[in-house]
Amino acid sequence: MKPAQALFAVLAAWAMVLLLCAAPRGVDAATACDATKLTPCAGAIIGNAPPTAACCSRMKEQQPCMCAYARDPNLKRYVNSPNGKKTMAACKVPVPRC
Template sequence: MKPAQVLFALLAAWAMILLLCVAPRGADAATVCDATQLTPCAGAIIGNAAPTAACCSRMREQQPCLCTYARDPNLQRYINSQNGKKVMAACKVPVPTC
């Protein structure tokens, strides 16, 4: 190998190591818990509307946060409600066991 090729290979290896060290691990690392992200589900949780595709998408994104919401006195009535559980079931999001 030429010295330039060795240097390039070495730099590429270091770049991969750095990427592995700073990349988020799993989906939870990128999830920002923000209950307002579940706004598309309001009609289904508060009313009796069917959950929309946008609702289910957000519910799946916010799944790692559901226990946090269930412990919040301002949000727990929505997460623990019968309609909240119906929305999670319809969106194929497991009801949290916190």
């Protein structure tokens, strides 16, 4: 399985968990935490490509959810990875301090 496919599979699984659970504490009710919305960022986080406009838009939309993603055992390696942090910086999204 290619790294991008693996990320998509993990993000899809996480989305299912989010659909079954309430939004994490501290997240605005208008923000729907859905890790699959970050799939446009797969190339930047996994492949070290520059983030696209779609990636940055989604990253900003999902910013309130980043701590929840950083705590999830399946997603934290992407949030905390050097490329994940570089992508957040390029998109002007603060790295979560949870």
